[in-house]
Amino acid sequence: MLLSIMSVQLEISTDELLDAVVQMPKGEFDLFVRRAKRLRQNGVTDRSISGTQADLLHKINTIFPPAERDRYTELYSRYKSASLQAREKKELSTLVEKFERLNARRLKLIAQLAKMRGETVDMVIDHFELSVSNNV
Secondary structure (H helix, E strand, O other), X not given: OOOOOOOOOOOOOHHHHHHHHHOOOHHHHHHHHHXXXXXXXXXXXXXXXXXXXXXXXXXXXXXXXXXXXXXXXXXXXXXXXXXXXXXXXXXXXXXXXXXXXXXXHHHHHHHHHHHHHOOOHHHHHHHOOOOOOOOO
């Protein structure tokens, strides 16, 4: 398969950018803010990464479905306050199992990205400020 790379320059107003940012799921928003701060501080961008690496990074950052992540967060916080019903406990358990599988897949993708870059997993995690906690 032959892939072509196309460069596109997009002009977007600050208001349009803020409208898009406010719609991001919490985890994606937090990552965006951290990366934006780092870019501002260092004046460095990750635009030099290849298309394949960029695709992997996108998959790594979006592997958890936002609606299920939000539901998990809601159920987990209610679980901590001991206010879950039996069916909600089962739903939470199902989500935990799913996210464990997705997290394993995500870690494989991080390892693949590290291999492509000739770096360690820890280096990639630090460079791209990736979360590796057990929480979704």
